[in-house]
Amino acid sequence: MYMETQIDLGVKMGRVIFVSRHQGAWDWFRAREADAVLLEHLDVASVQTGDRIVGNLPMNLAAEICQRGARFEALIVPRSAGDRHQELSAEDLDRAGAYLQAYQVEAVD
Numbered sequence: 001m002y003m004e005t006q007i008d009l010g011v012k013m014g015r016v017i018f019v020s021r022h023q024g025a026w027d028w029f030r031a032r033e034a035d036a037v038l039l040e041h042l043d044v045a046s047v048q049t050g051d052r053i054v055g056n057l058p059m060n061l062a063a064e065i066c067q068r069g070a071r072f073e074a075l076i077v078p079r080s081a082g083d084r085h086q087e088l089s090a091e092d093l094d095r096a097g098a099y100l101q102a103y104q105v106e107a108v109d
Contacts, residue, residue, distance in 0.1 A: 047065050
């Protein structure tokens with residue numbers, strides 16, 4: 001499902017990789033990005049400049065993704081604390097107003 005594309009300047013665009021263990025989240029994202037690669041676990045060493053990594057990952061992994069020149073986006077699901085820890089379908093995510101938010105994460109001393 002990996003697809004490499006070219007923009008007008010001849011620069012290769014990276015892979016779109018969605019990292020999740022949740023089927024509903026995958027279905028939600030797949031409806032928006034048909035050519036994305038799904039991974040349950042990300043080997044950060046495989047991330048390349050220009051890749052777009054989407055998922056809810058620990059800050060240290062997000063920082064390493066950004067350091068490698070890739071774009072990091074998190075899936076945001078507006079919910080109250082009492083609604084957490086439930087599996088959601090793609091339709092549930094739509095109803096909840098789920099969206100993607102890009103972050104530039106950097107580790108500091």
